[in-house]
Amino acid sequence: MDEAARRAAPLVVAVLVVIGAILSSQRPAVALAGATVAVLVTVALAVRAASGWTLALGLSVAAAGVAVVCHDHPANLGWFTICVLVGWCAFAAPAAIALTFGGVLMLGFVGQWLVYSDESGWGAWIAGTAFTTVACIFARRQRVLLDQLREAQAGLADRTRAEERNRIAAEMHDVIGHALTVSLLHVSSARLAMDEEPAEARASLEEAERLARRSLEEVRASVGLMRSGPADAAPLPGAGDLPELVESYRRAGAPVSLRVVGDPGALHATASLATYRIAQEALTNAVRHAPGARTEVELRVEGDATRLTVDSDGPPGRRTPDGVGLASMRERAEAVGGRLAAGPAGTGWRVEAVLPG
Template sequence: MSAALNVRARWRELTTTLAGVALFAFGLAELYVPLAGYVEGAGPDLAALPDGWLAVLTVLLVGYGLAVAGCTAYPRAAAVLAGACFAAQSFTPVLPEWPVVPLLALLAACFGCVAVGGRAAPAVAALSYFVSLGIENAMAGDSDWVFILFVGLAVFGPGYAVRMRRAQAARLVALAAEREAAARTDERLRVARELHDIVSHGVSVMVLQAGAAQAVLDGDPDQARASLDVVQDVGREVVTELRRLLVILRGAEAVPEGLPSLRRIDPLTAGVRLAGGQVDVAVTGDLGTIPAAADVSGYRILQEALTNAARHAPGSTVRVSIEVAGDTLRLDVVDDGAGPARRSAGTGHGLTGIRERVELFGGTFSAVPRAQGGFEVRVELPFDAEASAAVLPPAGITG
């Protein structure tokens, strides 16, 4: 968008420069080619003027050409220059109303000033136009203000219309830039959430299993080896998911089968079980009707809830309920862990990430300690049932 605007601005400046050169060339022809009087029976013969006045008129002609050439690049300065040259010519033997160049230059400079100038540009253009024509009328002994007002309206009206259209276009460009910046911010937040979910869950399980291996290393080497095998497997899974995320960020097509899904939560529940806990999963409804976006978000929410349970309540029993009712996905994760180290409701980056994911779908989220002990995470994600064509291919789920 900005590149297109820059090209248009360069073409506009080139056009006005050529117009200024053309107007200057036409003015030279008016001055130095022996033509008849410009207004029959009224104007002086320009070719018969003394050399001194011709030099003065040539200098003023240069000013007119510069004003037209710079009426878009320097609109206010161009309007002031054209008005000053027009007023100065009123004191010469050739009033500016007779040759066509002065009036065209003044009108073009005022139009450009109103159309593309800054906040004070319309006032500068109006002052330049009416003062210079007022001086010219006084020197000519003429008071044709009706004509002056008519020409002024014919110039300032279209110029103001162009000004309004440019302002509207600028607002649209600014709005598009704001939306693009907001989209980039949302994308960064999405990537940050994905990284947090992937790394936090994997590292938490690896730390727990490494601790378990260290605890039984001397007494039960087989169990220690099993825990270390889990650390290795989880590490590979984390690396695989990070590579998949990088592929998506680079713009390559992601393979739908490789996306996380609520129909493949065995790795999540296995991590809790290997940490000494127990997971009971209950599924109600058809998971195949969940669109891909809600499916991935539900998986990440469940991953974070189980990670919190494994981290803060190791060895507890976790009950997971996944329900699909119409166009709503409900997740309920309850553990029976207790103790002073339990997290409070709504704190921590994990719960914040869950809340942000839920807000993207306009759903509801609660995370509170239970009166009888333990912690409960409850989520409702509404989704568009029409988008279910984008869901993942069927896969089994076990608890």
């Protein structure tokens, strides 16, 4: 029960018991005493924000005060106070307590009816009390479900934002990691050839510049896709771009080979991008941790499955503490319904991804 309703409840009770006292057949002093008890108890319960059995017992005392005021007259409008009390209990206490409290008050009306059997109005108050109890319990349940739904939506929004941040981080990690690794190979070659082979050094620097520009375009494309949507963004690379990816490592002096079986163009866009990014990260790791070792890339597109294998002959070297690259590859594979395995194979390291076709 919210704060506003809890503050309003004693006021409503006070108005109804005053009306009941005016219409009461009791002596004024007795009616005033019953009304005072009902009002003071409800005010105390509201101030303390009582709930559970404490609330039910307090409201029972208030109901007794109402019964004193409206005693033996079913036509007295003060009996509406009982409906307010059962509604209060239904909104602020568990359903079992509210049902028990409502049942006790209905038994009170039954007792009045048995004593004053010639009055049929007690049946209406029994029905009204039952209806108010059940209706308020259902209303409270709906409010609880609505609050839970809002919390779930808020949690889903937070999780979506976190997943989006992780996706952006993975995309930037793959693009920038590849660019820096290959550019570093070209710059190293240019430095070694600067004195003896100026033309070769110049070509290496030009290739590093070209790669940096292309990587910058990929970063812009990724950011544009996140901001504007697929319709307004430049196309992202896919499995069909693997030959160019492998060639960029060859131009940098890395012994990398590629074998493609099947048609990479048959892959849907999401799986195609995942294939490219996994191969990109696997090659980056191979060149970084086992420089100079032969690396073989094989892509098989067969039926409903696509298998990408990246084998490096050299030892894997020291693994980075965060393991971001391996985690990123695994997440990309699982995001499209595939799986990824990475580990020692022979004298080197193997990354194998199986993705749906």
